[in-house]
Amino acid sequence: MITHNISDITATALEFAKYIGSFAIGGIVFLIKEKYQNRKxxxxxxxxxxxxxxxxxxxxxxxxxxxxxxxxxxxxxxxxxxxxxxxxxxxxxxxxxxxxxxxxxxxxxxxxxxxxxxxxxxxxxxxxxxxxxxxxxxxxxxxxxxxxxxxxxxxxxxxxxxxxxxxxxxxxxxxxxxxxxxxxxxxxxxxxxxxxxxxGLRLVPYQNDTERKDLKKKWTEHGGLVIFLIVAYPIYKYSNTVSLAIFLMVINLFLASTISLGLYYAFFWIKKIL
The missing domain is CATH 2.60.40 (Immunoglobulin-like)
Structure with a gap:
């Protein structure tokens, strides 16, 4: 039964991951397209x-x-x-x-x-x-x-x-x-x-190290929270025991922070090379 539930949770999580991945890839493609069309x-x-x-x-x-x-x-x-x-x-x-x-x-x-x-x-x-x-x-x-x-x-x-x-x-x-x-x-x-x-030239405020760290912190906190909440739903729905739910929530917490941090670096890397 537990194996069946884990399989259901994994399948649902993969569906959410596909959705998030498609959205992220679409956003990146749109960003690249806009950058090349209005390159500044x-x-x-x-x-x-x-x-x-x-x-x-x-x-x-x-x-x-x-x-x-x-x-x-x-x-x-x-x-x-x-x-x-x-x-x-x-x-x-x-x-x-x-x-x-x-x-x-x-x-x-x-x-x-x-x-x-x-x-x-x-x-x-x-x-x-x-x-x-x-x-x-x-x-x-x-x-x-x-x-x-x-x-x-x-x-x-x-x-x-x-x-x-x-x-x-x-x-x-x-x-x-x-x-x-x-x-x-x-x-x-x-x-x-x-x-x-x-x-064709854009003037933006300079950011020092402290401001960049604050932006990185806000990005990872807010992005991690969104990813955590999205993945938390199938865990809550399909977990048949409290211990299993807690275990998966802990994993979700670490994965959400890691994915959010990765998206942060990916976004600014793409923005920099454009």
Missing amino acids: AIFTKRVWGQQLAFSVQSQDWGDIQILYNGVQSNNLHIISAEITNTSSKDFSDLVFEFSVPTSSVIYRHQGQLIYDDLTKDLSLQKDFNDQFERIRTSHLLQLENEQIIDNNLQKEISFVTRHRRFDIPLIQSKTNATFHFLVEDYQNKPHLNISILKQ
Whole structure:
């Protein structure tokens, strides 16, 4: 009788395994198809920052004022970004665009390409730089003539003081570019948006070792739970004794974790080679 029950459980488990296997293979084929149809090179981005100084009015500490080039400032931050070409290809003639929220202003900027131990300073995109200089000249001229700044000019000033566009002549495979911005933020909530102005490139957040371990843990825990529950049903249904059910559940627990971990590595291996 026990042998018969084990055979039934094995047959049912195999049916579930076929179903899961077909689903997994179909998903992998779909992923490969989509990747080749919409093939994109992946760049990673990493952003960090620190507050340089802030002004405050306090009864305990008094009034603290911050000046930048003789003009009063509220909150000065240094925001840095690193963009890495993780693909196996070199890319030329790219444009990296950076922007901050409407509550912020970019005072200074710096960009560098890093090749091994060598660095190359990056320049602003020519069209953007020409636009920046034209708007700056118009603004200074109106201030000198004590004229009221019209809405169109104000919108242009807001755009060029919150955006920067860099020309990237060449970024080789597995190399990166770093950028630093001196930002005035009036709400003390600095944020940097980044985009690459070229079709076929995808910019994703950088993951450090801790983040990758957390993702692996969540994947194996959730995936293992799903596999465990699927296999647990035929064990519960066909086991005629409690001891047999417990024994098979223990095996199921270890197999579910192993299969989930294997699927994790298989998924990211396929994603990496594509």
